[in-house]
Amino acid sequence: MKALSLRDALGECCLTHDVALPADRIAADFAVRFAGVPATSHTRPEPAVRYTATGHAIPVLLGMYGDEERVRNWLPGLPERSTVDSVAKLLDQRAEPEHVTKAQCQQQVSSLAALPVLRATPRDAGPFLTMGLVHAGEALSVHRMLVLDDSRLAIWMVPGRQLLALYEKNKKLPVSINIGAPPAALVASALSSAILGGVSKLEIAGALAGAPIAVAEGVTQPVRVLADSEIVLEGYLDGSTADEPPPVSLPEFLGYDGDARAGLPVITVTAVTTRHNPVYQAVIGPGREQSVILGLAGALSVALSGTDDDWRLIDDLHFSASGGGMLTLNVAIRKKSARDDERLTDVARRIFAQHRFVKLIVFTDPDVDLRNPEDLWWAVTTRANLGTDCHAFGDFRPLPMDPSQAPDWRGGHGGTTRTFVDATTPFALNTQRSFG
Incomplete structure (x- = not known):
């Protein structure tokens, strides 16, 4: 062959x-x-x-x-x-x-x-x-x-x-x-x-x-x-x-x-x-x-970044074209216990630390099609309250090609934060669901 x-x-x-x-x-x-x-x-x-x-x-x-x-x-x-x-x-x-x-x-x-x-x-x-x-x-x-x-x-x-x-x-x-x-x-x-x-x-x-x-x-x-x-x-x-x-x-x-x-x-x-x-x-x-080339390779790179129990929560990964195949990462999570509700923070922090171009992570359940923007935003709309389910980390290096991270953005409010959104269903509420 x-x-x-x-x-x-x-x-x-x-x-x-x-x-x-x-x-x-x-x-x-x-x-x-x-x-x-x-x-x-x-x-x-x-x-x-x-x-x-x-x-x-x-x-x-x-x-x-x-x-x-x-x-x-x-x-x-x-x-x-x-x-x-x-x-x-x-x-x-x-x-x-x-x-x-x-x-x-x-x-x-x-x-x-x-x-x-x-x-x-x-x-x-x-x-x-x-x-x-x-x-x-x-x-x-x-x-x-x-x-x-x-x-x-x-x-x-x-x-x-x-x-x-x-x-x-x-x-x-x-x-x-x-x-x-x-x-x-x-x-x-x-x-x-x-x-x-x-x-x-x-x-x-x-x-x-x-x-x-x-x-x-x-x-x-x-x-x-x-x-x-x-x-x-x-x-x-x-x-x-x-x-x-x-x-x-x-x-x-x-x-x-x-x-x-x-x-x-x-x-x-x-x-x-x-x-x-x-x-x-x-x-x-x-x-x-x-976006396609970088995204396909990026998903493999993130999956290769760990082998422990935290990483085994990951059911799939997809980089959105809207983020150039590098900045916006969608992650499907398959929870096995109520403890898994609290593990997404550590997963996100590790991804940001090892993959410096990633700026935004959206965690979803496995029933959400990561490659479908409408399905993804449906999950963000119905399974996340952004006041409590949106989390940010500071002190990361800025990305020069992203204008929002420049020092003069919005009158000096540009920054080096990285953000994740938890658009997953709490484990206690999804036990009656069947995620295929």
Whole structure:
């Protein structure tokens, strides 16, 4: 059995073919016509759309991950519900990458200029790679990368990420950048490395795919590439730095403009290779794609965060697209005794402490569909009195991309609190219910 590639997944999709547009207009067209929350106010799955970028031979693919059910169907090993037992089984099924002789990318193109790299808005600092899966050592992660010229990229690495730690140890670090990587590898890349405790993300990707992920040796650098990618860049972090032109870089996953960064590490690109008739995959910044990828991986990461009795209360986890797949977490709780009514505070505090992007947790009973906003808000309306069932913790680090946590929010009332809502039925009142 072979792990599903992006090309395989494309064969299962109903692609929308659009007219040719300049590369700097494609993202705006997708946002208006196809994107869902939080790029627009439309709650809808996104179709997979292929654009022809004028002046480029390689088409652009957007929206591929914009439908959670579609992505789930590509990952046979993904648990239906995220629980202690289901993620333990996932770890047991992890598969070592399969080393192959040659990658699918055998055609070498002239330079980065051959790629139809997008600008999401006219305010962007420049054209950004947004779906390049960076692989170096055991690090596997997606970063925004600004195209500086035909052979150089500036990369933003969030502090605490595995790739940045490798770079700080070795200023000349070989990397591969895999565009159009297998879906299982892309979802696994968003898992928390700290939670995995040394388990390789590519091994987890193999478990999600139900088959090992194929890797091959690079042609110009001592680095592995994901063999079934559409486009592969090889290069190295060389110790030099560059600035993103201010005032803004590109829209973040929540829909707000990100700040331009100074002193970003530079990747010197030594090869750009493609497979036959490749597609260039991107995301537009705000939009459902990132929310789906981050949310699926985030639910697994939270489930992997504990194994004790508190964690065994968790019946399922789901990150809402409205929170960008990171800030708003819905948790179904299956209580077994009246004591469980009092344990949600400890569960919430531990989640906030281990997953710093989580801002709001809503606890529900198992009969509530966590993926249905109307059902979720029905539970909040009928099973919570917010005066007593809404709880806040202070003294957490602020998230720069969330305006409400800025110091000047509401006249200086921005803050670093984290909040949970208990929308569960008290155990004494639910004994006559049957939660399936």
